[in-house]
Amino acid sequence: MLVTGNDILIPARAGKYAVGAFNTNDMEITQAIIHTAEKLRSPVMVQMSEGAIKYGGQDLADIVIDMAHRSSVPVALHLDHGSSYDSALKAIKMGFTSVMIDASHYPFEENVHETRRVVEAAHAMGISVEAELGRLGGIEEHVVVDEKDAFLTDPEEAVKFVEETGTDYLAIAIGTSHGAYKGKGRPFIDLVRIKRISELVAIPLVAHGSSGVPAELVQRFRDAGGEIGDAVGIADEDLQQAAQYGIAKVNVDTDLRLAMTTGVREVLKKNPKEFDPRKIFGPARDLMSQVVEHKMRVLGSVGKA
Numbered sequence: 001m002l003v004t005g006n007d008i009l010i011p012a013r014a015g016k017y018a019v020g021a022f023n024t025n026d027m028e029i030t031q032a033i034i035h036t037a038e039k040l041r042s043p044v045m046v047q048m049s050e051g052a053i054k055y056g057g058q059d060l061a062d063i064v065i066d067m068a069h070r071s072s073v074p075v076a077l078h079l080d081h082g083s084s085y086d087s088a089l090k091a092i093k094m095g096f097t098s099v100m101i102d103a104s105h106y107p108f109e110e111n112v113h114e115t116r117r118v119v120e121a122a123h124a125m126g127i128s129v130e131a132e133l134g135r136l137g138g139i140e141e142h143v144v145v146d147e148k149d150a151f152l153t154d155p156e157e158a159v160k161f162v163e164e165t166g167t168d169y170l171a172i173a174i175g176t177s178h179g180a181y182k183g184k185g186r187p188f189i190d191l192v193r194i195k196r197i198s199e200l201v202a203i204p205l206v207a208h209g210s211s212g213v214p215a216e217l218v219q220r221f222r223d224a225g226g227e228i229g230d231a232v233g234i235a236d237e238d239l240q241q242a243a244q245y246g247i248a249k250v251n252v253d254t255d256l257r258l259a260m261t262t263g264v265r266e267v268l269k270k271n272p273k274e275f276d277p278r279k280i281f282g283p284a285r286d287l288m289s290q291v292v293e294h295k296m297r298v299l300g301s302v303g304k305a
């Protein structure tokens with residue numbers, strides 16, 4: 001069934017498990033996400049960035065919404081990294097049931113102002129809101145934040161922000177970053193900070209930049225002709241710990257991108273004569289389903305639907 005973000009995330013935080021929020025850009029990715037959620041009886045959030053909306057538009061949103069309506073598990077359609085009030089309102093008109101307003105690169109007061117505007121409008125229409133406080137490193141769809149400007153979320157400031165905005169869930173900067181290069185060795189995720197914030201803030205917390213970028217997938221990508229540097233992601237154990245400390249939504253995009261591209265490259269490399277789209281995108285869909293399954297097991301959402 002199609003539900004709001006609150007319907008999924010409030011039980012998740014209370015139950016000390018997290019729910020995957022997986023980015024989609026086409027039908028196969030959406031099928032891998034929702035079919036796997038159904039197979040594992042897991043709630044799930046399907047999210048589209050502004051770039052995905054530009055790419056797939058209402059066509060793609062409708063695939064998600066229709067599959068969600070027909071689904072046997074709770075599915076929310078979420079706007080990832082909404083960059084403005086207008087973007088959030090547009091997504092709600094498209095049928096999204098959860099929207100992020102990402103104003104975290106503005107000064108605190110401006111972030112509060114922008115977020116509160118979206119909260120008031122979204123709540124009037126029964127839609128849940130994600131806001132962000134703090135700044136991740138790496139590239140956020142529309143904002144390049146270099147390491148020196150990245151700053152981790154201050155727990156006391158988070159309390160003030162939540163009170164002043166009324167946001168339903170809060171994305172916090174805890175050391176993760178977007179993309180395949182999350183730091184040298186085992187990227188640092190500030191579990192102490194997450195725990196502190198969760199003691200002060202009762203609403204569900206969101207971890208962005210949480211792809212695991214598993215070494216075996218990176219190697220398969222390379223073996224199939226892909227070029228990638230020393231990519232590294234967030235360790236499964238760190239995400240499991242974070243889920244104990246209030247992280248209820250975990251964003252995953254890069255792992256799906258790597259899986260899809262690896263799947264396609266492997267077919268094209270192995271069978272240069274192949275030109276049946278089902279034979280090219282089918283294995284990619286299967287590999288993405290494996291990635292989604294692994295994540296849901298790590299986050300503890302299996303059987304929670």
Ligand SMILES: O=C(COP(=O)(O)O)NO
Nearest residue numbers: 179208209210211253254
């Ligand atoms: O935070 C993300 C995705 O992060 P990854 O690049 O780690 O998949 N989307 O909003």
Ligand SMILES: [Ca+2]
Nearest residue numbers: 102104105132
């Ligand atoms: Ca941001």
Ligand code: NA
Nearest residue numbers: 079080081100
């Ligand atoms: Na988001």
Ligand SMILES: [Zn+2]
Nearest residue numbers: 178208209251
């Ligand atoms: Zn993000």
